[in-house]
Amino acid sequence: MKIAVCVKRVPDSETRVKIASDGKSLDETGVKFILNPYDEFAVEEALRRKEQAGSGEVVVVSLGPAAAQETIRTALAMGADRGVLLEADRVPVDGLEVAKALAAELKNGGYDLILFGKMAIDDYNHQVGPMVAELLDLPCVTAVAHLDIAGQRGTAEREIEGGVETVEFPLPAVLTTDKGLNEPRYPALKGIMAAKKKPLELKRAALGAGGLEVLGLTPPPQRKDGKVVGEGPAAVPELLRLLREEAKVL
Amino acid sequence: MSDVLAVAEQRDGVLRKVSSEVVTGARRLADALAVRVDALVVAASPVQGADQLGGFGADKVITLTNPAFGRYAPEGYARVIADRARAGGYRAVLFAASAGGRDLAPRVAARLGVALAQDITDLAFEGGAVTVIHPVYAGKALLKLKLTATPAVVSLRPNVFTPVQRPKAGTAETVPVEAAAGRVVVTGTKAAAGALDVAEASIVISGGRGLKEPANFKVLEALAAAFGGRAAVGASRAVVDAGWRPHADQVGQTGKTVSPTLYIAVGISGAIQHLAGMRTSKVIVAINKDKDAPIFKVADYGVVGDLFEVVPRLTEEIKKLHG
Numbered sequence: 001m002k003i004a005v006c007v008k009r010v011p012d013s014e015t016r017v018k019i020a021s022d023g024k025s026l027d028e029t030g031v032k033f034i035l036n037p038y039d040e041f042a043v044e045e046a047l048r049r050k051e052q053a054g055s056g057e058v059v060v061v062s063l064g065p066a067a068a069q070e071t072i073r074t075a076l077a078m079g080a081d082r083g084v085l086l087e088a089d090r091v092p093v094d095g096l097e098v099a100k101a102l103a104a105e106l107k108n109g110g111y112d113l114i115l116f117g118k119m120a121i122d123d124y125n126h127q128v129g130p131m132v133a134e135l136l137d138l139p140c141v142t143a144v145a146h147l148d149i150a151g152q153r154g155t156a157e158r159e160i161e162g163g164v165e166t167v168e169f170p171l172p173a174v175l176t177t178d179k180g181l182n183e184p185r186y187p188a189l190k191g192i193m194a195a196k197k198k199p200l201e202l203k204r205a206a207l208g209a210g211g212l213e214v215l216g217l218t219p220p221p222q223r224k225d226g227k228v229v230g231e232g233p234a235a236v237p238e239l240l241r242l243l244r245e246e247a248k249v250l
Numbered sequence: 251m252s253d254v255l256a257v258a259e260q261r262d263g264v265l266r267k268v269s270s271e272v273v274t275g276a277r278r279l280a281d282a283l284a285v286r287v288d289a290l291v292v293a294a295s296p297v298q299g300a301d302q303l304g305g306f307g308a309d310k311v312i313t314l315t316n317p318a319f320g321r322y323a324p325e326g327y328a329r330v331i332a333d334r335a336r337a338g339g340y341r342a343v344l345f346a347a348s349a350g351g352r353d354l355a356p357r358v359a360a361r362l363g364v365a366l367a368q369d370i371t372d373l374a375f376e377g378g379a380v381t382v383i384h385p386v387y388a389g390k391a392l393l394k395l396k397l398t399a400t401p402a403v404v405s406l407r408p409n410v411f412t413p414v415q416r417p418k419a420g421t422a423e424t425v426p427v428e429a430a431a432g433r434v435v436v437t438g439t440k441a442a443a444g445a446l447d448v449a450e451a452s453i454v455i456s457g458g459r460g461l462k463e464p465a466n467f468k469v470l471e472a473l474a475a476a477f478g479g480r481a482a483v484g485a486s487r488a489v490v491d492a493g494w495r496p497h498a499d500q501v502g503q504t505g506k507t508v509s510p511t512l513y514i515a516v517g518i519s520g521a522i523q524h525l526a527g528m529r530t531s532k533v534i535v536a537i538n539k540d541k542d543a544p545i546f547k548v549a550d551y552g553v554v555g556d557l558f559e560v561v562p563r564l565t566e567e568i569k570k571l572h573g
Contacts, residue, residue: 013526017391026391093393095368127355167434212365213395214393220391226548226552230553237567247550
């Protein structure tokens with residue numbers, strides 16, 4: 001089974017967001033970058049599918065700056081076989097541009113599965129996976145929380161509001177992974193050592209201008225200073241009065 | 251004609267509430283552009299509630315019907331919506347950033363060859379272009395974007411665009427379309443135990459480690475019940491990871507983003523990753539025994555105390571209010 005996993009280098013979720021002097025981007029000084037947590041589920045799933053099949057290859061593909069090689073190495077340390085970095089100074093804000101570059105790379109790869117995390121925790125875009133599927137004319141299921149594959153057919157479950165949807169699809173396919181699909185492994189020391197020697201190909205990403213222009217990046221409006229209404233159950237009547245009369249939500 | 255297309259959402263032949271929010275957003279944009287709003291419903295047959303979309307600002311409600319469209323059919327829906335968007339020459343196409351809309355919007359945008367701004371919390375028409383606000387970095391910053399391509403394709407975060415009723419009613423038309431469902435087939439849906447989803451409820455009551463054990467969530471369920479079907483019970487990552495509550499209920503960075511009218515955080519300290527999921531709630535109440543808990547910094551109203559005393563009292567008072 002040949003599987004591609006598309007991963008993204010993102011700021012750690014604990015990052016304190018400082019806006020750069022251009023007023024349009026994140027000041028990356030001192031920011032720690034990690035493998036996008038949703039992509040970890042994709043890498044883990046690829047490794048398990050290859051292990052079950054008994055043979056195959058897991059290829060990790062990323063679009064990003066040179067430093068994204070480290071992100072790819074993290075996936076290689078988990079057990080993926082080789083990596084490809086589509087180098088770009090900046091990841092475009094327009095997800096369709098990212099999707100076009102990835103689709104061009106994946107097009108003739110002969111992959112049975114192409115996996116993505118369901119979204120990146122920096123831009124919350126939820127879009128590159130299904131866009132790649134459209135560009136390659138492949139079936140796609142997003143936000144997969146449970147997966148069974150038998151031969152050339154798959155059954156997936158995805159969370160919808162108030163329930164779970166069961167979806168059937170043929171392979172080859174593009175899937176995006178949600179939390180709950182599996183428990184990603186930690187890279188072992190042996191894997192980290194081995195990853196250093198695994199092949200990692202660098203190519204320049206071919207990117208268009210895209211259809212989104214960043215006008216600004218700003219901190220969210222400060223929430224008004226809250227007040228402690230009181231202590232213990234005795235504070236409940238006053239809380240209700242404020243919710244009714246001041247906040248007007250009851 | 252450059253009108254605005256609002257893609258409505260139905261499940262099992264019934265229009266979903268989020269559709270009125272999408273139409274409301276579309277109306278706002280159309281008013282700025284001085285154009286009309288078409289609402290689009292894709293279904294097996296005419297949908298219950300679709301006629302009400304006129305009341306939220308749709309000049310026309312178009313229902314595209316095909317027997318294959320009883321359940322969500324990602325490929326079939328994407329094709330007929332993209333075809334309609336192209337044929338109608340729309341200036342903008344709006345979706346809900348729901349589980350279905352987040353899946354559908356990228357497919358349609360890719361088919362149209364244009365950018366998508368997903369999960370937006372505000373939109374406007376300024377300087378000759380559609381501009382949007384999209385929260386990034388777990389809600390720690392807001393990205394303002396200009397969509398330079400036409401149509402501008404966006405999806406609207408649920409519960410943010412408060413539906414506005416208008417006196418005018420729109421016209422309606424049903425158009426049978428030829429289409430195959432596609433290769434990806436939804437074969438069934440299972441309803442979760444709590445009927446109301448945290449992402450859609452107008453009141454969310456979330457519990458964290460302070461609940462001490464899974465069985466104690468009944469205290470929160472009783473409070474939710476007192477609100478009479480408008481409230482859902484959510485959970486922090488800590489208690490989901492511990493297996494006390496299902497992932498579907500998790501509010502936060504690796505769970506759901508919610509924007510209810512009222513968010514009540516019970517026994518939740520307020521880790522940054524939890525705040526990511528609920529900071530856009532309209533009113534936040536925190537109940538916690540630790541007066542220094544970070545949750546009190548974002549809460550509009552806080553009660554310091556033992557949740558096992560405070561919450562039952564609150565439940566009693568709410569019952570009286572609704573009784």
